[in-house]
Amino acid sequence: MSGKTDDEQRLRDLALLRRVRDRIDREYARPLDVEALARGVNMSGGHLSRQFRLAYGESPYSYLMTRRIERAMSLLRRGDMSVTDVCFEVGCSSLGTFSTRFTELVGVPPSVYRKQAAGELAGMPTLLSKHVSRPIRNREAPAPESRLA
Structure with missing residues (x-):
């Protein structure tokens, strides 16, 4: 039962990370920082940075x-x-x-x-x-x- 909820959470996190990446793609010329990006998806800056690096191979910055x-x-x-x-x-x-x-x-x-x-x-x-x-x-x-x- 726990495996299914872990998979669901991972999919939710990936969807949030895609939103962050899409926001960076759209708003690259605006002042953006990790904390602001994290607030936009209700994550901490540290968690966003770790998850983003795991998903995309580099930090949000x-x-x-x-x-x-x-x-x-x-x-x-x-x-x-x-x-x-x-x-x-x-x-x-x-x-x-x-x-x-x-x-x-x-x-x-x-x-x-x-x-x-x-x-x-x-x-x-x-x-x-x-x-x-x-x-x-x-x-x-x-x-x-x-x-x-």
């Missing part, structure tokens, strides 16, 4: 930052906004944190990405360019190879 970086990449590819404007547009309040996280996920700083993306992805269909340029999750980007051979 990491997922939020990945969403923000994905959107920033798209805005930087357009080329009509400065890195600072992109940082604030995607909901980051610190240019330093934004640049650090961007570099960790993408492998190059946002300013370098903006310059490279202008040439490399020019003329590529949007759907394909999003797939090709998607940030790396759950691990850092590989270090650029040294050309000092």
